[in-house]
Amino acid sequence: xxxxxxxxxxxxxxxxxxxxxxxxxxxxxxxxxxxxxxxxxxxxxxxxxxxxxxxxxxxxxxxxxxxxxxxxxxxxxxxxxxxxxxxxxxxxxxxxxxxxxxxxxxxxxxxxxxxxxxxxxxxxxxxxxxxxxxxxxxxxxxxxxxxxxxxxxxxxxxxxxxxxxxxxxxxxxxxxxxxxxxxxxxxxxxxxxxxxxxxxxxxxxxxxxxxxxxxxxxxxxxxxxxxxxxxxxxxxxxxxxxxxxxxxxxxxx
Amino acid sequence: xxxxxxxxxxxxxxxxxxxxxxxxxxxxxxxxxxxxxxxxxxxxxxxxxxxxxxxxxxxxxxxxxxxxxxxxxxxxxxxxxxxxxxxxxxxxxxxxxxxxxxxxxxxxxxxxxxxxxxxxxxxxxxxxxxxxxxxxxxxxxxxxxxxxxxxxxxxxxxxxxxxxxxxxxxxxxxxxxxxxxxxxxxxxxxxxxxxxxxxxxxxxxxxxxxxxxxxxxxxxxxxx
Numbered sequence: 001x002x003x004x005x006x007x008x009x010x011x012x013x014x015x016x017x018x019x020x021x022x023x024x025x026x027x028x029x030x031x032x033x034x035x036x037x038x039x040x041x042x043x044x045x046x047x048x049x050x051x052x053x054x055x056x057x058x059x060x061x062x063x064x065x066x067x068x069x070x071x072x073x074x075x076x077x078x079x080x081x082x083x084x085x086x087x088x089x090x091x092x093x094x095x096x097x098x099x100x101x102x103x104x105x106x107x108x109x110x111x112x113x114x115x116x117x118x119x120x121x122x123x124x125x126x127x128x129x130x131x132x133x134x135x136x137x138x139x140x141x142x143x144x145x146x147x148x149x150x151x152x153x154x155x156x157x158x159x160x161x162x163x164x165x166x167x168x169x170x171x172x173x174x175x176x177x178x179x180x181x182x183x184x185x186x187x188x189x190x191x192x193x194x195x196x197x198x199x200x201x202x203x204x205x206x207x208x209x210x211x212x213x214x215x216x217x218x219x220x221x222x223x224x225x226x227x228x229x230x231x232x233x234x235x236x237x238x239x240x241x242x243x244x245x246x247x248x249x250x251x252x253x
Numbered sequence: 254x255x256x257x258x259x260x261x262x263x264x265x266x267x268x269x270x271x272x273x274x275x276x277x278x279x280x281x282x283x284x285x286x287x288x289x290x291x292x293x294x295x296x297x298x299x300x301x302x303x304x305x306x307x308x309x310x311x312x313x314x315x316x317x318x319x320x321x322x323x324x325x326x327x328x329x330x331x332x333x334x335x336x337x338x339x340x341x342x343x344x345x346x347x348x349x350x351x352x353x354x355x356x357x358x359x360x361x362x363x364x365x366x367x368x369x370x371x372x373x374x375x376x377x378x379x380x381x382x383x384x385x386x387x388x389x390x391x392x393x394x395x396x397x398x399x400x401x402x403x404x405x406x407x408x409x410x411x412x413x414x415x416x417x418x419x420x421x422x423x424x425x426x427x428x429x430x431x432x433x434x435x436x437x438x439x440x441x442x443x444x445x446x447x448x449x450x451x452x453x454x455x456x457x458x459x460x461x462x463x464x465x466x467x468x469x470x471x472x473x474x475x476x477x
Contacts, residue, residue, distance in 0.1 A: 005351040010340040013347065078338040086314040086332040086405075252316070 003084050003094055007071060007101035017105050020059045024112045028052040028120075045121035046216045052121075053139065053212050056113040057178070060147045061171050064106050065154045069166035071098060072158025081159065081251035095249050098155050103148070114140055123218065134221040135214055142209035142227075145234040149241035150174055156245035160253075177206030204237055259328030259401035259433040261313060263289035263458065267322030269305055269312045279320055282308050285458040289451060291433050295425065297463075298437040300453035306437045307334075309453065310405045313435070328401035328433065333392045335408040338384065341377025345370060345387050353394055361394035368420045382412035389421055393428065402432045409436060422446070 011017060032047035075081050081094055089097075118136040122129050150170055157166030181203050188196055208230045211222065222230070263285050270282040282305035300306045311317045313324050314332035339348050349361040349372070365372050370386045371379075379387070389409055396402040410418050425434065426446075435451070450461045 002352050006339075006348070009347055009351045010343060013340070013342050074340070079334045079336050080339070082311075082314075082316050082334065083332065083337055085316060086330050088329075 001097060003080075003089060004097035004101050006080075007075070007098050008104055010071070011067060011101060011105055017063065017109075020063050021109060021112065024052070024055050024059060024109055025116070027055055028116050045123070046218070049117040049121040049215045050212055052113045052117040053215070056109060056143070057210075059109055060106070060143075060150075061174055064102060064147065064151055065170045065174065066163075066167050067102050068098070068151045068154035069158040069170060070163035071102070072155040072166060073161075073163035074158075076159040076250060076253050079252065085251045091249055091251065092246065094251070095152065095155060095246065099148075099152055102151055102155075106147075110140060110143070117215065121215075128218060131220040132215070132218075135211060138222050138227055139209075139211040139215070142211065142230060142234060145231060145238050146174075146177075146206045146209045149238035149245070152242050152245040153248075156248040159250045160248050173204060174206065177204035178210065179207070181205060181207060204241075205233070209234060257401060257431075258293055259403050259431060260326070261289075261291040261403060261433055261435065262325040263291075263313075264322045264324070267324060267458070268320040269308050269458075270320045271308070271317070272320065281320060281456070283453045283456050283458045285322070287459070289458065289460045291435060291449065291451070291460075293431065293433060294429060294448035295434045295436060295446065297447045297450040298435055298453075299439075299450055304453040306453060307407055309451075309458070310407055310435065310437060313403075314405055326403050328403040328431075329395075329399060330403045330405065331392050331395060332405040333388045333407065333409065335385075335411060337388050339376045339387065341375060343376050344373055345376065345379075345390075346372040348376065348387065349390070349394070352391060357394045357397045357399075360397040361390050364390045364393060364424060367424065368417050380412070382414065382417065385409065385412045386417065393424060396428065396432050400431070404432060404434045405437075406434065407437045408439070410438065 028048045028051040031051050032044050035043050035047050037043045037047070075098070084094055085091075114136055117139075118133055122132050150173070153173070154166055154170040157169055160166075181200065184196065184200050184203070188200055214220070214222070221227075265285055265288050267285040268281055268283070270280045272279040298306050298309065308317065310332055312319050313326065314330055316332065345365060346362070349358055349365075353361055362372065365386070368386055368390070370383055370390065374383075376384065376387065389406075392404055392406065392409075396404065410421070413421070436447075447463045449463050452459050452461060
């Protein structure tokens with residue numbers, strides 16, 4: 001696990017994660033006070049949960065994927081991955097160790113978000129509280145199914161191209177899957193276009209993992225059958241993304 | 254050779270070079286006219302620029318495939334490229350901590366002290382020679398109590414002053430058991446002790462017997 005340790009120590013040494021960690025802790029408590037909470041104090045808790053999850057998505061897109069892309073670029077350019085190859089560390093193990101080092105730090109951020117959203121914004125009613133806890137757990141699982149493979153893709157693209165290009169491609173895919181598809185869906189509601197329908201079908205529907213509105217409007221947890229279908233879809237998409245990432249991964253440029 | 258001794262065997266007819274992505278066009282750099290066997294000890298790899306020194310090292314390390322023939326290595330292989338670099342923000346001590354435990358880490362720090370490397374300075378702020386020292390220390394520390402080793406070193410002395418080279422040379426002599434060192438140097442390097450030399454000349458890989466010390470002037474002339 002030397003590559004894991006070397007990458008982790010590099011991430012920790014640069015300390016940029018600390019800025020996002022501080023924002024993840026502070027902003028969910030500060031920003032909800034910008035809502036008209038005085039007239040409706042019950043807004044504070046859902047706003048806090050919303051802010052916590054929005055910040056986590058922002059951190060994933062702006063920090064995690066960037067780390068993966070630039071580390072892949074640097075390690076590949078600097079001969080480090082070829083060095084570990086000669087020591088017998090295979091491509092899958094290298095990719096896993098780099099992924100694990102980025103996710104070790106990010107896991108702490110997911111935990112911060114989960115704790116803030118679950119325990120500092122939990123409704124008082126017992127039934128609602130149980131749904132709240134389950135919804136947050138479901139959200140963590142679906143979030144992981146989207147972000148984990150995207151990180152793998154960012155790292156692999158970084159080993160093959162430069163870090164900026166790798167990052168741009170990965171966040172482009174992420175943002176399209178989270179938001180862009182909604183615009184396509186609106187367009188297709190009024191326009192029957194076979195090609196665009198096909199594009200819609202094969203697009204990555206990452207927005208399915210976004211349970212923020214269920215928390216804000218207290219809609220309750222996702223029914224288990226539906227959760228299973230969503231998780232199955234995102235898990236399959238994740239496996240496909242990981243497989244493509246493995247093919248793209250290179251030890252040297 | 255005993256099974257516990259490290260070794261590199263380059264068969265007759267082995268060809269090194271490159272092929273394009275679709276394996277349609279091949280660029281041959283050199284072919285071994287006779288088998289080459291490298292055992293315990295220090296072996297120099299000599300050739301002019303662009304003749305295939307790094308390609309041979311990478312082929313032995315398994316980073317790139319040979320165009321024909323198969324090299325056999327016994328022992329843990331390490332290829333330390335001349336251009337191997339680390340995160341500019343990390344100190345050498347942090348790099349050693351990440352890569353090594355216990356005895357190997359102590360060996361690395363002791364060696365750093367002997368060859369005068371400041372382990373508390375960020376890697377990005379080290380001079381070229383001192384960065385080279387980091388790679389040398391890592392290669393050497395990994396051999397510590399780690400079974401048979403094959404070290405492939407690509408121009409490890411570039412950027413090092415005479416004092417540092419002498420100290421590295423001494424450490425190699427103290428630490429030579431159970432290690433094959435194939436060291437790529439320019440024929441312009443000062444005289445180095447070696448057990449043999451592998452040369453790449455006019456597209457041929459050859460092994461020269463060396464009686465302890467290589468005469469660099471004679472070698473340089475023969476490679477021209």
